[in-house]
Amino acid sequence: MATTRTDSSRTAARAVPRTADRPGRRGPRRSSRRGGLHTLVFLLPMLIIFGVFSWFPIGRAILMSFQQTNLVTDPSFVGLENFQTVLADPLLWTAVKNTLYFALLALLFGYPIPLVAALLMSEVRRMKGLFSALAYLPVVVPPVVAVLLWKVFYDPGPEGVFNTLLGHVGLGPYAWLQDADIAMPALVLEATWAAAGGTIIIYLAALTGVDPSLYEAAEIDGAGIWHKIWHITLPQLRGILLITFILQIIGTAQVFLEPFLFTDGGPANSTVTVLLLIYRYAFTNSLGGDYGAATALSLMLAIVLALFSALYFRLTRSWSNS
Amino acid sequence: MSTRQADRGVIAPTDWKRPGVRWSARAAHAALLAALIVIGLGPMLWLAKSAVTPTQDTLRQPLALWPNGLDLANLTEAWTRVEIDKYFFNTVALAAGAWAVQLLVAATAGYALAVLRPRYGKVLSGIVLATLFVPAVVLLVPLYLTVLDPPVLGTSLLNSFWAVWLPAGANAFNVLLMQRFFSNLPREVFEAARVDGAGPYRLFWSIVLPMSRPIIGVVSVFAVIASWKDFLWPMLVLPDPNLQPLSVRLPALQQFVELDVFLAALAISTLIPVALFLVFQRMFLSGAGLGGAIKG
Numbered sequence: 199m200a201t202t203r204t205d206s207s208r209t210a211a212r213a214v215p216r217t218a219d220r221p222g223r224r225g226p227r228r229s230s231r232r233g234g235l236h237t238l239v240f241l242l243p244m245l246i247i248f249g250v251f252s253w254f255p256i257g258r259a260i261l262m263s264f265q266q267t268n269l270v271t272d273p274s275f276v277g278l279e280n281f282q283t284v285l286a287d288p289l290l291w292t293a294v295k296n297t298l299y300f301a302l303l304a305l306l307f308g309y310p311i312p313l314v315a316a317l318l319m320s321e322v323r324r325m326k327g328l329f330s331a332l333a334y335l336p337v338v339v340p341p342v343v344a345v346l347l348w349k350v351f352y353d354p355g356p357e358g359v360f361n362t363l364l365g366h367v368g369l370g371p372y373a374w375l376q377d378a379d380i381a382m383p384a385l386v387l388e389a390t391w392a393a394a395g396g397t398i399i400i401y402l403a404a405l406t407g408v409d410p411s412l413y414e415a416a417e418i419d420g421a422g423i424w425h426k427i428w429h430i431t432l433p434q435l436r437g438i439l440l441i442t443f444i445l446q447i448i449g450t451a452q453v454f455l456e457p458f459l460f461t462d463g464g465p466a467n468s469t470v471t472v473l474l475l476i477y478r479y480a481f482t483n484s485l486g487g488d489y490g491a492a493t494a495l496s497l498m499l500a501i502v503l504a505l506f507s508a509l510y511f512r513l514t515r516s517w518s519n520s
Numbered sequence: 521m522s523t524r525q526a527d528r529g530v531i532a533p534t535d536w537k538r539p540g541v542r543w544s545a546r547a548a549h550a551a552l553l554a555a556l557i558v559i560g561l562g563p564m565l566w567l568a569k570s571a572v573t574p575t576q577d578t579l580r581q582p583l584a585l586w587p588n589g590l591d592l593a594n595l596t597e598a599w600t601r602v603e604i605d606k607y608f609f610n611t612v613a614l615a616a617g618a619w620a621v622q623l624l625v626a627a628t629a630g631y632a633l634a635v636l637r638p639r640y641g642k643v644l645s646g647i648v649l650a651t652l653f654v655p656a657v658v659l660l661v662p663l664y665l666t667v668l669d670p671p672v673l674g675t676s677l678l679n680s681f682w683a684v685w686l687p688a689g690a691n692a693f694n695v696l697l698m699q700r701f702f703s704n705l706p707r708e709v710f711e712a713a714r715v716d717g718a719g720p721y722r723l724f725w726s727i728v729l730p731m732s733r734p735i736i737g738v739v740s741v742f743a744v745i746a747s748w749k750d751f752l753w754p755m756l757v758l759p760d761p762n763l764q765p766l767s768v769r770l771p772a773l774q775q776f777v778e779l780d781v782f783l784a785a786l787a788i789s790t791l792i793p794v795a796l797f798l799v800f801q802r803m804f805l806s807g808a809g810l811g812g813a814i815k816g
Contacts, residue, residue: 236720237636244629244648244695247621250671252651252690255662262662318552321529321545330805331798332556335564338797338804340749342767343786346774347567350783359566359582391559399805410528417532423541426530452657455751459771473657480661481756492661500658507653 263494268487280494284479290495292467293475296382296457300471301450303386308446312394313439316401317427330402334395341392345459348388349375352460375461378468385456385469393449397442404438405431437513444510448503472499564790571595571787575780594784602777604766604785611765611789614754615747617685622743623736625689630698631724635710645699651692660752663687667757683757688747694739701735702728741800748793 263280267273284290319329336344351359352374361371374384412430421429432439454473457463463470472495480492535541570578574591581587598604629648633641667677667687677683705728713727729736751767758764761772766789774782797804 234636234638237632237638240628240632240636240720240724241638241644242628243625243689244632247625247686247689248648248651248692250666251663251687252659252692253647254671255659255666256651256654258662258665259658262665267665315552315556317530318548321531322549327801327805329553329556331801332553332560334804335560335794335797338745338793339564339790340767340793342749342751342770343789344563346770347563347783347786349774350779351563353582357580357582362583391563395560403806405529413528413530413532417534423530423535431530448655452655476657476660477752480664487661489661489665493658496657496660500655503655503657504653507655511653 259493259497262489263497265490267489276490280490281498283488283491284495284498287475289467289470289475290472293470293472296467296469297451297453297471297473299382300386300389300453301447303383304389304446304450305443307386308390308394308397309443311390312397313401313435315394316398316405317431319398320402320405330399333398336392337395339392341455342459344392345388345455348391349460352384376465378465381461381465381469385460388460389450389453389456397446400438400442401435404435408434437516441510441513444506444513448506448510451499451503564794567783567787567790570780571784573780575778578779578783591780594780595788598777598781598784598788602773602781602785604788606762607764607766607769608788610763611748611767614681614684614750614765615744617681618688618747619740619743621685621689622691622694623739626691626694626698626739627729627732627736628724629695630702631728633695634699634702635705635723635728636720645695648692648695651690652696660756664756678757679760679763681758681763684747684750684754687753688743694743697735697739698732701732705731737800738803741796741803745793745796 262273264275264277265273266276266279315333319326319333322329339347353359353361354371354373354376355361356365356371358371358374360374364370364372372380375381408431412434413426416426416430452473453471454477457469457471457474458477461469463474476492476495476499479495480487480489531541531545536545566582569585570582572590572592572594573586574588577584577587632638633645638644667683670677677686709727709731710723713723718727748765749767750765754765755768758768761769766785770785770789773785777785
């Protein structure tokens with residue numbers, strides 16, 4: 199019964215799309231549509247969860263950044279004092295500098311390598327799945343496990359895994375995480391290893407979307423492989439390259455796990471990042487958490503990041519529409 | 521993403537016939553495969569090897585293959601004496617609850633917004649989507665204080681799994697995915713069901729959900745993986761070691777467990793996510809995670 203009805207309504211809709219559609223659409227739906235009680239029942243889980251754990255805390259964050267809150271005494275408004283405290287903290291500028299350094303290194307390591315790998319992989323004819331699975335494997339390793347495993351690799355002794363490997367070519371041993379100059383690049387290396395697979399998959403998906411007729415047209419004009427990559431492939435990937443760039447900036451600005459677990463900000467504060475500083479303000483303060491300063495700094499970071507994510511959404515929208 | 525485009529890439533079919541092109545492409549691919557095996561698989565193989573190697577061998581000759589034999593006792597010791605079993609089941613419980621809450625919120629909200637379409641639906645989706653722009657950092661402290669003193673409940677959620685389960689549901693990306701999928705379902709089916717007398721609950725349970733298995737699968741797998749990866753939030757709200765998941769407990773264990781048993785614990789923690797990946801490979805590699813990358 200139900201199937202025949204579906205079929206007949208579909209043929210009717212096809213025959214006279216507008217007029218046949220209208221009465222059927224408006225009529226029977228009325229009862230449950232347009233904000234009835236049933237709709238509200240379905241919306242209830244979302245309204246409660248988002249209300250309590252998303253909308254309310256967002257509002258509270260803005261309020262708290264202008265308050266002094268420490269759970270012991272009642273919160274009191276202090277104007278811009280929290281922002282002034284944070285901006286006067288000499289460690290803030292170290293943290294900003296370190297975070298920018300992390301972001302820059304992450305771009306240097308993590309931006310060109312996945313692109314080259316994806317370009318090569320897209321030409322693979324057999325066992326393509328094996329290539330992508332291998333590239334993606336590090337992404338599914340739990341981040342904490344990855345960091346702790348790499349911490350073992352970074353053993354500073356001459357018998358550490360990386361020092362043994364480099365010893366074969368006459369380099370090292372390096373102190374890795376204990377050396378203020380190498381610690382940050384060492385963190386970025388692990389972070390790149392853990393994230394590159396995701397970027398490769400995004401590029402691979404984008405590469406299948408490149409219209410082959412563009413290549414064919416270029417070949418008629420006698421274009422070689424490098425010419426085609428430079429003048430067709432890369433311009434076609436322009437949108438997705440910009441998106442991964444922005445995603446990487448947003449991600450690296452919030453880096454926490456690597457500096458927290460590898461070095462806890464050391465040696466000599468060389469790996470203190472903005473998020474680590476927020477965490478310290480709120481949760482490792484011996485005088486009770488300075489929640490005001492922590493939210494003030496989060497808010498400042500969020501405004502910078504919101505600009506980037508707004509850009510991201512604009513781009514993905516125009517990119518998926520085209 | 522049509523199959524036609526898989527026929528060729530940058531290299532022209534006529535070029536593939538030239539031996540020079542073919543051999544250099546093959547050489548490049550062999551080099552890439554070797555690099556991927558060393559970089560992608562290598563650390564995992566090393567972990568698997570070291571999990572069953574005595575500490576002294578791992579320390580003295582980290583790259584040698586069992587110079588003094590296997591030590592399978594590491595795994596059982598990690599599981600029982602170090603109580604990895606407890607943390608493992610905590611992780612499973614946290615993932616299961618977070619999955620259930622996420623699915624409940626996303627499916628009901630997606631259904632209401634995409635199928636029932638209330639008058640205020642556009643505004644509501646807007647407010648939900650707007651939370652995507654708010655980076656997780658902003659929520660860290662106020663969410664923590666909300667969990668300490670939640671409205672209505674009157675009792676702190678600290679050291680309760682609910683502190684992890686409930687906030688996991690506030691995931692705008694899930695709602696967006698469900699809403700998009702539901703609004704692409706053929707509306708004639710809904711109309712037919714309504715004509716047959718199905719109410720909004722029947723329509724949801726017997727028509728929309730069964731038709732939405734693919735998207736439910738995607739949301740489920742990503743929910744479980746994300747929960748398994750989570751570190752900072754469970755660390756903050758579950759200070760009691762007996763309740764902590766693997767990710768939170770492992771860094772603490774490192775300080776008082778011998779290296780071989782510790783590596784065995786790391787290997788055990790990696791098993792489930794890697795198994796999920798191998799089973800649902802297609803889902804991971806199809807680019808479905810493209811949007812999921814936003815939340816890092």
